[in-house]
Amino acid sequence: MNDPRVRSFQISPGDLEAARLDDLIREIEQKSLFYYQEKKKSLRARYIYGTIFLIINLCAWFIRDYAQKALTLLPHVSSCGPEGSHCFHTLGVLRVSLGCFIFFLIMFLSTWNTMKLHQAQNTWHSDNWSFKFLQLVSVMVASFFIPQLYIQIYGMHSYGFRIFLGLQLISVIEFITWWNNYWMPNNQNKQSCSFGLVMSVVFYIGSGCGIVVMYYFYVASTACALNIFFISLTVLLLIIMMVMSLHSKVKSSLMSSGIMASYIVFLCWSAIRSEPSHTKCNAHTQNGHTDWITVLSFLIAIGAIVMATFSTGIDSESFSFQFRKDEAKEEDDIPYSYGFFHLVFSLGAMYFAMLFISWNLEHSARKWSMDVGWTSTWVKIVNEWFAAGIYLWKLIAPIVRQPRVHEQPQPTTTESSEAKCHKNTVAFQNNLTLSKSVLKVHCKSRDDDLGDHFLRFQDAAYNFSFHDHFILYTRFKCILSKGANLEYHKTFLGYEADKYRRCGALYAWEARDDAIYLSTKDEPTKLMYSWDKD
Numbered sequence: 001m002n003d004p005r006v007r008s009f010q011i012s013p014g015d016l017e018a019a020r021l022d023d024l025i026r027e028i029e030q031k032s033l034f035y036y037q038e039k040k041k042s043l044r045a046r047y048i049y050g051t052i053f054l055i056i057n058l059c060a061w062f063i064r065d066y067a068q069k070a071l072t073l074l075p076h077v078s079s080c081g082p083e084g085s086h087c088f089h090t091l092g093v094l095r096v097s098l099g100c101f102i103f104f105l106i107m108f109l110s111t112w113n114t115m116k117l118h119q120a121q122n123t124w125h126s127d128n129w130s131f132k133f134l135q136l137v138s139v140m141v142a143s144f145f146i147p148q149l150y151i152q153i154y155g156m157h158s159y160g161f162r163i164f165l166g167l168q169l170i171s172v173i174e175f176i177t178w179w180n181n182y183w184m185p186n187n188q189n190k191q192s193c194s195f196g197l198v199m200s201v202v203f204y205i206g207s208g209c210g211i212v213v214m215y216y217f218y219v220a221s222t223a224c225a226l227n228i229f230f231i232s233l234t235v236l237l238l239i240i241m242m243v244m245s246l247h248s249k250v251k252s253s254l255m256s257s258g259i260m261a262s263y264i265v266f267l268c269w270s271a272i273r274s275e276p277s278h279t280k281c282n283a284h285t286q287n288g289h290t291d292w293i294t295v296l297s298f299l300i301a302i303g304a305i306v307m308a309t310f311s312t313g314i315d316s317e318s319f320s321f322q323f324r325k326d327e328a329k330e331e332d333d334i335p336y337s338y339g340f341f342h343l344v345f346s347l348g349a350m351y352f353a354m355l356f357i358s359w360n361l362e363h364s365a366r367k368w369s370m371d372v373g374w375t376s377t378w379v380k381i382v383n384e385w386f387a388a389g390i391y392l393w394k395l396i397a398p399i400v401r402q403p404r405v406h407e408q409p410q411p412t413t414t415e416s417s418e419a420k421c422h423k424n425t426v427a428f429q430n431n432l433t434l435s436k437s438v439l440k441v442h443c444k445s446r447d448d449d450l451g452d453h454f455l456r457f458q459d460a461a462y463n464f465s466f467h468d469h470f471i472l473y474t475r476f477k478c479i480l481s482k483g484a485n486l487e488y489h490k491t492f493l494g495y496e497a498d499k500y501r502r503c504g505a506l507y508a509w510e511a512r513d514d515a516i517y518l519s520t521k522d523e524p525t526k527l528m529y530s531w532d533k534d
Helices: 013-065 089-111 120-126 129-143 148-156 160-183 190-218 225-246 254-273 292-313 338-356 374-401
Strands: 424-430 439-444 449-455 462-466 475-482 488-496 506-511 515-520 526-530
Touching: 013 089, 013 120, 013 129, 013 292, 013 338, 089 120, 089 129, 089 148, 089 338, 120 338, 160 254, 160 292, 160 338, 160 374, 190 225, 190 254, 225 254, 225 374, 254 374, 292 338, 424 439, 424 449, 424 475, 424 488, 449 462, 475 506, 488 506, 488 526
Parallel strands: 424 506
Antiparallel strands: 424 462, 439 449, 439 475, 475 488, 506 515, 515 526
């Protein structure tokens, strides 16, 4: 019997699909919020590790210069020898350095394979600070109970500083390249070229002034042959870099070579400044007392060590042997390599130890001094030569490695290549005729994350257009997902550049119930990928 007062409600399949889509979008938003919060923790953690490294540096300085009077308990530790002599000065610095090295080595071994934000290693890297503080204190205290012989062996075989200096050089050169690209994004733009020319002149003038100052202060007479050699070779390197940058086949600007010129002039000045104080050719010979300039220079030097270690540690993308720049990052990927970060800090522990003891295991450095002596001078000057060599190789490597190609007909018009080359297009169509499921599309390239896009059945195709990169291969990594809970999915390269630059290409992807299909301007529709299921 039908009661007219009772209404029947029917839920259509379209309403159910819309409800599922709303739940799915809500779940994706919750995950995105979780990943955002985890990334913030991770980025904040690197500053905490940097602060820890700074405090350890200050502890090493305190142990070297003042601990013998302040820490009266150390002489009673058997491993510290008579009157604690094996735990102060040079050996004290090495003990602190060893403790720091062990702490960050443990962190490296426990985080080197971390890839995703939801892994347990991510929580270990970004949280658990109380436990890590106890761990740090434990290894620091334990380092003072290690026999003197093993501490000396550690000091004699701290080869990690060499690796650290190499990584730092690569990081600096990559930063110079990035800075050049940031300030001169378009070499064809007159305003950009004018700015680059002005900055190049500024850097080269600064480098020239630095050369003049070094000749004035550090070449008191012709007897200063070594300083004359150092400065004159630096001038020669500046000329070579400038000439190479002006060469028509070298894809570089005067601005990047100008920045690099300023950097190697600084390295040369730093090397000469590290010469022993008794040297007659050193105009800044230090007398016996400590003044505020010496203290300030010392504190700036400690800050420079920490900043160099920190900036190299977070720059994992510069080292392509471990990380591929062309791969698009997923939303749940870690923001930087934790393992590489901790590895650099462990190597930096060896580096700061060498600086505090001025590369000399036999004699303790003077109070408020750092990195002074002939060994320090030669380490820095060789570092300068390596920096110039790496930069020059980066300039000529594309020419040396350039493969031979068949001659191509030259264009006869003066129009820009960008105007003649139409953009490539990648399109996605939802043709899930049986399930009528929503199709989720997410594409990323090395530079761009296009975000999530949801296509209902028979919606207009989703597409995006772009030009191929002039130098780097353009790749778009795409993820298609379907099903009530997006349980069916496939990850693939939605577009990959060819050896030659494409213009006006069309990649039309079609999601069907059985598989994913592709058609282009030159080829008909063909099956490309089958669906994967969770």
